[in-house]
Amino acid sequence: MNPDIVFSNAVLLTPEEMGQADRLTISGGVPGIELMERAGQAVARAAAKMVPAAARISILCGPGNNGGDGFIAARCLTAAGHTVQIHLLKASETLNGDALEAFVRMGLPHTVVPDGDGIAVSLAGELERADLIIDALFGAGLDRPLAGPGLALVKAVNRSGRRVLAVDLPSGVNGATGADPGAAVRADATVTFFRRKPGHLLNPGRTLCGSVTVADIGIKAGVLEKIGPSVFHNIPELWLGDWPRPDPLGHKYTRGHAVVFGGPMSATGAARLSAGAALRAGAGLVTLASPPDAMMVNACHLTAVMLKKVPGAEAMEELLADRRFNTVLIGPGYGVGEETRAAVAAILKQKRATVLDADALTSFPNHAQELFTLIGDNPAPVLLTPHDGEFARLFPDIEGDKLVRARRAAERSGAVVVLKGPDTVIAAPDGRAAINDNAPPFLATAGSGDVLAGISAGLLAQGVPGFEAACQAVWLHGEAGREAGPGLIAEDLAPALKAAIRALVDKTAGG
Numbered sequence: 259m260n261p262d263i264v265f266s267n268a269v270l271l272t273p274e275e276m277g278q279a280d281r282l283t284i285s286g287g288v289p290g291i292e293l294m295e296r297a298g299q300a301v302a303r304a305a306a307k308m309v310p311a312a313a314r315i316s317i318l319c320g321p322g323n324n325g326g327d328g329f330i331a332a333r334c335l336t337a338a339g340h341t342v343q344i345h346l347l348k349a350s351e352t353l354n355g356d357a358l359e360a361f362v363r364m365g366l367p368h369t370v371v372p373d374g375d376g377i378a379v380s381l382a383g384e385l386e387r388a389d390l391i392i393d394a395l396f397g398a399g400l401d402r403p404l405a406g407p408g409l410a411l412v413k414a415v416n417r418s419g420r421r422v423l424a425v426d427l428p429s430g431v432n433g434a435t436g437a438d439p440g441a442a443v444r445a446d447a448t449v450t451f452f453r454r455k456p457g458h459l460l461n462p463g464r465t466l467c468g469s470v471t472v473a474d475i476g477i478k479a480g481v482l483e484k485i486g487p488s489v490f491h492n493i494p495e496l497w498l499g500d501w502p503r504p505d506p507l508g509h510k511y512t513r514g515h516a517v518v519f520g521g522p523m524s525a526t527g528a529a530r531l532s533a534g535a536a537l538r539a540g541a542g543l544v545t546l547a548s549p550p551d552a553m554m555v556n557a558c559h560l561t562a563v564m565l566k567k568v569p570g571a572e573a574m575e576e577l578l579a580d581r582r583f584n585t586v587l588i589g590p591g592y593g594v595g596e597e598t599r600a601a602v603a604a605i606l607k608q609k610r611a612t613v614l615d616a617d618a619l620t621s622f623p624n625h626a627q628e629l630f631t632l633i634g635d636n637p638a639p640v641l642l643t644p645h646d647g648e649f650a651r652l653f654p655d656i657e658g659d660k661l662v663r664a665r666r667a668a669e670r671s672g673a674v675v676v677l678k679g680p681d682t683v684i685a686a687p688d689g690r691a692a693i694n695d696n697a698p699p700f701l702a703t704a705g706s707g708d709v710l711a712g713i714s715a716g717l718l719a720q721g722v723p724g725f726e727a728a729c730q731a732v733w734l735h736g737e738a739g740r741e742a743g744p745g746l747i748a749e750d751l752a753p754a755l756k757a758a759i760r761a762l763v764d765k766t767a768g769g
């Protein structure tokens with residue numbers, strides 16, 4: 259990975275790390291109120307784009323700096339000719355620091371939400387008539403589930419059915435995990451500052467944010483050197499430097515040869531999907547190794563993918579002795595049980611780049627440590643691509659949010675773990691992690707995961723390092739899903755991959 263990535267827009271910061279960026283900037287000579295001014299002005303600009311001229315805007319302000327951003331936005335929007343109603347969750351006497359300064363600078367009339375578990379009918383009515391509600395209740399400082407008037411206000415906002423702009427995060431969403439313990443605001447748009455947080459990408463946070471924009475508030479990227487971020491947004495910027503560009507003087511063997519081990523006659527489709535995707539992802543050659551009974555059906559369906567008959571363990575070892583097969587994929591449609599465990603062990607002992615998916619994961623619940631030892635002894639990259647169910651079987655004691663679970667699993671197994679779903683997390687044993695957000699829900703279709711495993715193998719075959727190959731594969735899978743669009747089935751993904759790769763290569767003009 260390019261070391262400059264820690265300064266890039268792909269960086270994600272936890273609320274604590276964002277606080278550190280804030281403190282480093284302030285100690286570097288930029289007053290906190292200046293950061294808050296820029297943040298509040300960015301919120302006002304975003305709000306102005308969401309409403310007509312002379313609109314009615316209700317701004318809900320919490321007791322901390324999130325509320326401070328709200329006061330600045332209120333001042334700017336009033337100056338721009340909008341009618342702004344300001345509601346404080348706590349009396350202004352409780353404000354301090356930059357938020358108090360922002361309140362004083364605002365100098366506009368406001369009301370304080372009375373204590374209790376409900377809100378006044380008049381406030382609920384006002385929210386229902388607003389052209390826009392700005393949620394500046396809680397952001398990075400949320401440290402417990404909402405309760406009392408804060409909770410009542412959030413519920414009223416969601417009941418109002420009006421457009422909502424959240425400041426930094428929808429109130430109630432945990433910036434580090436995306437969790438919404440209790441309740442949270444459902445926003446149409448969110449303006450955050452400097453860099454995104456994991457909670458903007460992990461569900462349910464991502465859905466609650468609506469569209470996210472990141473405003474520059476004058477924090478310099480240089481502060482990131484001290485913070486040392488390790489969690490990233492899975493965007494091309496993160497891994498473009500490792501994108502495998504074919505050597506103009508090369509040949510098919512210089513692009514790698516992936517072998518996919520397929521299942522018996524009754525379950526051949528999954529491995530074929532993987533093999534086709536590996537070829538589309540750029541592997542120079544792909545061989546589908548099948549048991550004898552599956553040869554005919556595979557032969558009837560395949561053209562560019564090559565076939566090899568593998569009647570048993572001995573034949574498998576013979577095939578793997580050929581070092582030109584530089585990447586192995588096993589699992590899709592392979593079958594669950596002891597034979598699969600033995601096959602996986604034989605593969606990992608060959609110390610090749612390896613992708614273990616589906617049945618290759620499901621075969622190990624009571625033998626997980628055995629698997630992790632084999633992975634630890636293999637210096638080549640190993641990718642595990644579980645969905646939540648497969649993950650729970652392999653790592654039954656690992657709990658927590660998705661980011662924490664994927665990172666712990668990677669650390670324990672020594673593999674790159676791709677924990678799949680709408681917000682797939684890719685985690686490396688060295689602590690790096692990336693969160694993906696480009697996958698459309700149409701990807702939840704039979705065989706879609708087999709395609710992802712195949713793309714991963716195709717990239718590993720071209721020599722891409724494990725973490726980067728997994729990130730590239732997950733992103734391309736998402737792009738292929740968007741390209742194929744509604745109504746897609748897994749067979750559509752490999753052809754759509756061509757357009758996704760073309761768009762990527764055109765963008766980088768790197769060929």
Ligand SMILES: NC(=O)C1=CN([C@@H]2O[C@H](COP(=O)(O)OP(=O)(O)OC[C@H]3O[C@@H](n4cnc5c(N)ncnc54)[C@H](O)[C@@H]3O)[C@@H](O)[C@H]2O)[C@@H](O)CC1
Nearest residue numbers: 280294297322323324396397398399400401402403404426
């Ligand atoms: N770089 C930065 O860190 C910047 C931060 N800014 C704003 O500052 C915000 C963070 O400010 P704060 O750290 O003051 O945090 P918040 O304003 O998000 O909330 C903190 C306050 O809310 C209370 N609180 C937390 N959870 C609660 C709950 N569930 N119920 C009731 N009260 C609760 C806390 O005790 C504290 O008083 C960011 O979200 C952003 O909007 C901006 O002003 C610009 C710069």
Ligand SMILES: Nc1ncnc2c1ncn2[C@@H]1O[C@H](COP(=O)(O)OP(=O)(O)O)[C@@H](O)[C@H]1O
Nearest residue numbers: 678679680697698699701702704705706707708
């Ligand atoms: N709601 C969703 N939104 C986006 N992507 C999804 C969603 N649900 C599943 N996916 C993706 O679809 C793929 C499904 O893989 P998997 O569960 O292994 O299915 P299969 O075994 O049928 O191939 C994964 O890459 C996953 O991230």
Ligand SMILES: [K+]
Nearest residue numbers: 393396427429
């Ligand atoms: K907020």
